[in-house]
Amino acid sequence: MPDLWLPGAERHPLGDTAPTDTQFQPKVVWHITWDKNATAAKPADLVPFDALVRYFTGAGRASAPHLLWDPFTGRIAQFYPANSRSKSVADAPGGTRTNRAGRVLLQVETLFFPYCRVNGKSYATVRDTPAKGLDKVLTWARSWGVPDDWPMGKPTWKANRSDRVWASRGGHYAHGQVPENSHNDPGPMPDWPAIGGKPKPTPTAPPFPGKAAFGPGKVNDSILRLGHQLVKKGFGTHYKVGPSRSWGEADRLNVRAFQRAQNWSGSDADGYPGPETWRRLFA
Numbered sequence: 001m002p003d004l005w006l007p008g009a010e011r012h013p014l015g016d017t018a019p020t021d022t023q024f025q026p027k028v029v030w031h032i033t034w035d036k037n038a039t040a041a042k043p044a045d046l047v048p049f050d051a052l053v054r055y056f057t058g059a060g061r062a063s064a065p066h067l068l069w070d071p072f073t074g075r076i077a078q079f080y081p082a083n084s085r086s087k088s089v090a091d092a093p094g095g096t097r098t099n100r101a102g103r104v105l106l107q108v109e110t111l112f113f114p115y116c117r118v119n120g121k122s123y124a125t126v127r128d129t130p131a132k133g134l135d136k137v138l139t140w141a142r143s144w145g146v147p148d149d150w151p152m153g154k155p156t157w158k159a160n161r162s163d164r165v166w167a168s169r170g171g172h173y174a175h176g177q178v179p180e181n182s183h184n185d186p187g188p189m190p191d192w193p194a195i196g197g198k199p200k201p202t203p204t205a206p207p208f209p210g211k212a213a214f215g216p217g218k219v220n221d222s223i224l225r226l227g228h229q230l231v232k233k234g235f236g237t238h239y240k241v242g243p244s245r246s247w248g249e250a251d252r253l254n255v256r257a258f259q260r261a262q263n264w265s266g267s268d269a270d271g272y273p274g275p276e277t278w279r280r281l282f283a
Helices: 049-056 134-143 163-168 221-232 249-261 275-281
Strands: 027-032 067-069 076-078 105-110 116-118 121-123 171-174
Touching (some): 049 067, 067 134, 221 249, 249 275
Parallel strands (some): 027 105, 027 171, 067 105
Antiparallel strands (some): 116 121
16 A cells, blocks of 8 residues: 655644545645735745644644645645545535545645745746655655646646546646636646656647648548547547547537536637647647
8 A cells, every 4th residue: 555644744643534535536636825925026935834834733724735845945744644635625515525536635735825035036936946855746646546647737827627527537636627616726837757856758749730630521640649639538438439530520529528628618619629729638
């Protein structure tokens, strides 16, 4: 069995453990603590790590995560074991129990707010930080079966939520991608390092062939590539046999299902891939 407690993390067990809903795929949810509101013109000093430990073991225990991670020093504190839910996302009545929807649902609060200042330097996003200790968190998550994927795409400052994707796919999620929640953190995140700390190559999407490659009467390799990727991402339910080089209504319906999973509507979810559909599909 993988470690219930991340090796090397400081342990601050809160005690009020509860099981997760293990019929769902394993997940990690990423947050930032966002303790201050700063700007590029007026950065502010980062809040001390120990102050957040005191908060999550005291007045803030009702919203405590599994882990508190400092990307500047690599320091990590843990409040719940991996097989327990934690409490860092809102959980409205009905729907999935958002704090429990996974064989594990590991929640990580990153000690960060936009334009925090550390050793005289300001940092706009978590992606800009040294990300020390990230490899330890990811290795632990992988040991619990969490895939490296971002099922709803890499985080931005814009919220993007899909109940269907959340309920059906394991991987990493931003707080801004969790149903029933209203926050849009953590913002852009670093690329994942491979096990052992070596950089993980960033997959490159094939060039978008242009909108003219898709539609009734079109026959080409790009349609086949699109179909295979839709199946890989779990959006191939309308194929009766499988993808082919010829465009058909099943292709359009599968693309539309993927677009709707991005919370798009109207002309943005018409079933015909554009550059952003292509980029997200191959991310």
